Amino acid sequence: MPSKIFSDNATNFVGADRKLRELKEAFLAMGPKLKRFAADEGCSFTFIPPRAPHFGGLWEAAVKSTKQHIVRVIGNALLTAATVLATMVQSLADRPSGKQQVAAPKRNMQLNDLVLVHEDNVPPQQWVLGRVVATVEGQDGKGRVADVATKAGTIKRPIHKLALLPLEIEGI
Structure with a gap:
């Protein structure tokens, strides 16, 4: 258990x-x-935080890979489940286990940052405006999740679903 x-x-x-x-x-x-x-x-x-399947890391990646392999292996063929699963297991076992992504460094979200909250299936001009009221850092010290106060209440979102609005313009 x-x-x-x-x-x-x-x-x-x-x-x-x-x-x-x-x-x-x-x-x-x-x-x-x-x-x-x-x-x-x-x-x-x-x-994991709402609307953040990437926080599921390996298990979400495995589910996605499994779905893709099922479609590739089966196609229009009539196969037994054992054949499909055996082929899929071999394909998943052959892939590298540690895929590291390198991204440009970004500053952590901070209290009182003004953000737009990305919502799936909603155009950007209709995204909700909010203010960061709390943040959660990962073990690496980078911000991962933020609580955002909006006119409808406080919501929790992963930082990749938040668009930071610049409050200061460099050089002015």
């Missing part, structure tokens, strides 16, 4: 977490033996 589960913020996973917590509480109410078992064998969910 896993001791920790990492997941995206899909409503079905958040609901599953809630149901599992309710189930745990019911078990804890049943007595000392069950309480000891639940405490020793508990399981916790850790959610």
Whole structure:
């Protein structure tokens, strides 16, 4: 049984977490033996930020690669599931495990930064304006997630979904 589960913020996973917590509480109410078992064998969910599947890192990359390989292998052919999965497993096993991306250095988001919040399927001129009220840094010290105050309330977004608006113009 896993001791920790990492997941995206899909409503079905958040609901599953809630149901599992309710189930745990019911078990804890049943007595000392069950309480000891639940405490020793508990399981916790850790959610990645909303709309940030790249925070899922390796598992999201594996899901994407698996989907692509299924389409490539099957095409229009009629194959058994065993044949498809065996071919796909071999393809995934052959790829390099550590893909490092090199990006231009950017400054971390800071408190009170003015940002536009990128929303999928919404044109940029309709993105919501907000102000950074909190940030979360990764182990490397770089900003990864920010809480943004908008007119509709505070939301949590990965920094790549935020467009920093310049407040100062160099040379002026």
